[in-house]
Amino acid sequence: MKDSAFLKEMEEASKEQISSCYQCYRCTIGCPVVSRMDLKPHMVIRYIILGEREKVLSSKTIWTCLQCITCSVRCPNDIDIAHVFDTARKLSIKEEMASNRDTWLFDSLFLESVKKHGRLNEIEAILKYKLAKKDLFSDTKMGMDMFLKGRIGIMPHNIKDRKGMGRIFENLKEGTGRDR
Amino acid sequence: MILTYYPGCSLKTSSKFYDASIKRVFSSYGVQMDELDDWSCCGASAAHTIDDKLAHALVARNLSIAEKKGNPLFAPCSACYNRAKTTNETLRIDRSLREEINGVISPLNCLGTVEVLNIIEIFKDFIGLERLTEKLRYDLSSLKVVPYYGCVLTRITKFMPFDDREDPKSMDMVLWISGVETIKWPYKMECCGASKTLTDKDLTFELSSRIMDMAFTLGADAIVTPCPLCQLNLDILPSLGKKERVLPILFLSEVFELAIFGNLSGTSSHMIPVDGVTGKIGKKHSP
Ligand code: SF4
């Protein structure tokens, strides 16, 4: 089903001129993970223009993207494709169409830790992620090796002004998932 | 020469030895680093995925504290640098967004006027190439390295980056001054997959292995990077199963540690042993 308002919605949310795409494929050619995507990057852009809301928001591509920004710096029309995908991620979560929620889950836990301590508490965020995924024991070798080399911090890193930090999150609370 | 230092979370946890290495090298050039007072996490790649305004606000908090001091802000982590630079420039230009973000971080206030610098810029411009040569006592000419910039250092979309987005040369120049031999290679900007280390390990492993294999095939002794995320991602390859054809990954500051002191303070923190590298260092003949 086509949604003729989708293009406008995506352009406004991302502030990118998506409609200027002339399908040169440059974004796709340089993408390091294109082989793992269901829709190639230039196709996602095309589908946005065509109003294929569901195809875009339920695609694997927007979540496979590494945000390495290669496509964005190569686009001859100056479309920040990585940012367009970032915008699509927020919408796909909001509309419950996300093909894979792992990235969102981890990023949310990461921010929760920052909200609480002011700095990232790696262990806390990682353990919470693993608990949520019911997958506590994969990566134990990597974790142990890092621990033995002193490369995992155990102590939480609390800043002094945690109140102020909490306020920043509160002030923004009404609308997480916004884009700009 | 005073810098406001923003270490970011990595340099206080998984990459403490990078912090130590930078301090050791910079102090021998008389660079004073004042750690940003009560700095907080910048949100790295996580915040902008969830909420772009939060991403700007987290960075603006730190920038506003730095602005009061007036010195340039030094962020060694490529992700922190990219975020700091982007928010700084965006808020300076976009008045309505600036007012909105300042409403969020109030009573703090960010104007976007601080100068944000990465480690390559510090070496190349802040200290300067000529002054860099003054402290070098060890001969690194038998050391062959590939310069690995990583993806987000120069890939800044809406503003002028400090070096070419696709073919940067600034670190090559700094390395040349240190005395090492640099090898040309096609992967200086290739993405290591750091944003997916936990959520898609296979993907990260595949991307990092490819970078490592290329460096090995070209006959390098080490990979040199300014980015703590790239360093860690490549350094954990053996723990993920890649035991053969691996090379140590040095931080840019560590190359200067070798050239100035002939050793590394962080030897024991490297997952892939660095003996092969330190063994190749010779004392310079005094002129
Ligand atoms: S690089 Fe830009 S213009 Fe070319 S296909 Fe991709 S989005 Fe369209």
Ligand code: SF4
């Ligand atoms: S930012 Fe995403 S879509 Fe663009 S090249 Fe990188 S991985 Fe591919």
